[in-house]
Amino acid sequence: MTKVIAEAKVIGQRVLSRDVRQIDFLVPSIAKHALPGQFVNVQTSRHTAPLLRRPFGVANVDRENGVLTIIYRILGEGTQLLAEACSGDRVSIIGPLGKGFDLKAKKPLLVGGGLGLAPLVYLAQCFCPEPVSILMGGRTETELFWQQLFQDLCEAIHVTTDDGSLGAKGTVMAMLPELLQKGGYDRVYVCGPEPMMRAVAAEAARNGVPCQISLEKYMACGIGACLSCSCGGVHKRLKVCTDGPVFWAQEVTEW
Ligand SMILES: Cc1cc2nc3c(=O)[nH]c(=O)nc-3n(C[C@H](O)[C@H](O)[C@H](O)COP(=O)(O)OP(=O)(O)OC[C@H]3O[C@@H](n4cnc5c(N)ncnc54)[C@H](O)[C@@H]3O)c2cc1C
Numbered sequence: 336m337t338k339v340i341a342e343a344k345v346i347g348q349r350v351l352s353r354d355v356r357q358i359d360f361l362v363p364s365i366a367k368h369a370l371p372g373q374f375v376n377v378q379t380s381r382h383t384a385p386l387l388r389r390p391f392g393v394a395n396v397d398r399e400n401g402v403l404t405i406i407y408r409i410l411g412e413g414t415q416l417l418a419e420a421c422s423g424d425r426v427s428i429i430g431p432l433g434k435g436f437d438l439k440a441k442k443p444l445l446v447g448g449g450l451g452l453a454p455l456v457y458l459a460q461c462f463c464p465e466p467v468s469i470l471m472g473g474r475t476e477t478e479l480f481w482q483q484l485f486q487d488l489c490e491a492i493h494v495t496t497d498d499g500s501l502g503a504k505g506t507v508m509a510m511l512p513e514l515l516q517k518g519g520y521d522r523v524y525v526c527g528p529e530p531m532m533r534a535v536a537a538e539a540a541r542n543g544v545p546c547q548i549s550l551e552k553y554m555a556c557g558i559g560a561c562l563s564c565s566c567g568g569v570h571k572r573l574k575v576c577t578d579g580p581v582f583w584a585q586e587v588t589e590w
């Protein structure tokens with residue numbers, strides 16, 4: 336795998352919601368190799384704190400122009416600093432890291448919730464022009480600005496909200512069983528909160544559809560050296576940063 340450490344130039348920030356931003360970096364050396372499901376490790380400050388880089392899934396790539404995009408929620412110090420970055424600023428990025436999604440599906444169903452939808456944008460783009468469907472879940476209508484990001488990439492967008500303010504009421508599980516029974520999907524790709532991924536993986540298994548999950552663990556090094564991201568696998572302990580973050584659902588026994 337080709338991973339590099341590069342000085343990326345910020346070329347734009349876009350406000351997607353109150354606390355979610357999209358940031359575009361000019362970083363051809365990483366953009367040309369990044370695959371859907373992989374992540375990058377971003378140094379959010381030029382100073383000593385915060386010391387650790389922050390991991391973010393690759394949300395889009397424009398190979399021709401060398402642009403890599405991430406979509407992030409402002410949570411703490413690192414993401415607040417990232418939100419303050421301006422066009423022209425330089426940010427150190429290591430990537431692409433980890434193993435991405437299997438791309439052999441003929442009829443994929445993408446399932447996402449929260450910031451788990453970020454890497455699915457790039458996944459949907461890589462399947463285009465193959466028909467892709469997405470099932471997305473959020474708490475309320477205001478969280479589902481994501482629809483705009485998928486509208487040119489997906490032939491079908493199914494939406495659920497906990498309060499019923501948009502789409503079907505409930506979690507993605509309100510729609511998934513019927514979609515799997517009637518849709519003829521040959522792969523499910525899920526990224527989102529862990530309870531959602533567990534429920535989706537179990538439903539996919541019940542319907543005999545292979546399912547990939549994208550795990551998020553606290554990461555210190557991001558390159559397989561510190562073991563902070565380990566989880567249980569069928570045959571051995573797995574490192575989310577190098578063995579994943581994407582796994583076949585049945586590979587992981589303890590998340
Ligand atoms: C493989 C992977 C891909 C991710 N992709 C995205 C993405 O596309 N968009 C997005 O918004 N977020 C993503 N995250 C989560 C993102 O890394 C954290 O939100 C970010 O590191 C928070 O940093 P902070 O300094 O703002 O917050 P902090 O104040 O450091 O912490 C806020 C919260 O973030 C968690 N966190 C902090 N540092 C890390 C770290 N190094 N690794 C994992 N979790 C951490 C903490 O447990 C805490 O709950 C991803 C995480 C992983 C592991």
Ligand code: FES
Pocket residue numbers: 553554555556557558559560561562563564565574575576577
């Ligand atoms: S983050 Fe260090 S081993 Fe995965």
